[in-house]
Amino acid sequence: MNGDPSSPDLYCHEDPNFLYEDDEEMAEVNVVVNQNEIELEEAHLHSLIDQEIAFGFRRDEDLVIDDWVQEARLQAITWVQTRTRALGFHPRTAYLAITYFDRFISLQAIPEHKRAAYVRLISVVCLLLAAKMEEMNRPPLSQYAHQFQGGSIKKIELLVLVVLKWKMNLITPFAFLDNFIAKLCQESPPGLKSGIEQRLLSIMTEIHLMHHRPSAIAAAATLMAVDQNLAQEALEAKITSIPELYFLEIEAVYSYYTIMQVPLP
Numbered sequence: 001m002n003g004d005p006s007s008p009d010l011y012c013h014e015d016p017n018f019l020y021e022d023d024e025e026m027a028e029v030n031v032v033v034n035q036n037e038i039e040l041e042e043a044h045l046h047s048l049i050d051q052e053i054a055f056g057f058r059r060d061e062d063l064v065i066d067d068w069v070q071e072a073r074l075q076a077i078t079w080v081q082t083r084t085r086a087l088g089f090h091p092r093t094a095y096l097a098i099t100y101f102d103r104f105i106s107l108q109a110i111p112e113h114k115r116a117a118y119v120r121l122i123s124v125v126c127l128l129l130a131a132k133m134e135e136m137n138r139p140p141l142s143q144y145a146h147q148f149q150g151g152s153i154k155k156i157e158l159l160v161l162v163v164l165k166w167k168m169n170l171i172t173p174f175a176f177l178d179n180f181i182a183k184l185c186q187e188s189p190p191g192l193k194s195g196i197e198q199r200l201l202s203i204m205t206e207i208h209l210m211h212h213r214p215s216a217i218a219a220a221a222t223l224m225a226v227d228q229n230l231a232q233e234a235l236e237a238k239i240t241s242i243p244e245l246y247f248l249e250i251e252a253v254y255s256y257y258t259i260m261q262v263p264l265p
Contacts, residue, residue, distance in 0.1 A: 052171045076101050076123040091197045092174035097130035099209045108163045125156045173218035180222040196221045199260050220256035
């Protein structure tokens, strides 16, 4: 051994066994960290479910939607999706906007003579509010709809906020995707999540968003990414094999799954 501290031979002559001790300690640390991450993910999932229930999302088999509301929804969805793409917004912003629209229409009576003018204005306001919740970079008001005065938009914005009781942080299926992908998808190829998101957008025209649980819709879209031809028994087997997904309603998930089997445009 060279005892000269100025020598280039600076090799540390410690017992190499200390490396193994550190590896063991690091392995223990990794186990603890992984366990904490799992616990945090499960706590977050349970929090989402609690919020979903608290907001009143529920399946309503007896729901009858008036023809004018059906037509208004289709107009709103078409316009919101077009503007969402034009403004570079995330798909979840469009979904949240239509969730606001559905909730507002279900709570607020609109006189027949005002419906035509109100539908587009409400659509504008719902997208504006959704962007405030979801988007970091938001364009000026004029880029949402140039045909409406700023004062008119602000007036309806306040009305929507009041009718919705200022509860704007609504749960959407997008909140469940990372968790469900991790649990239900053995692989995560490029484009998987964006494909699931497109399935979620496609179902907006088929269902009233306030009357269906976002968790079930998210599960159906995720399972579509796994296999597009699952029978109900196979779908149920996949869900029940994961104890953490006990809260999912199998029949509801399968119902949305069958709706999503229609090829995307």
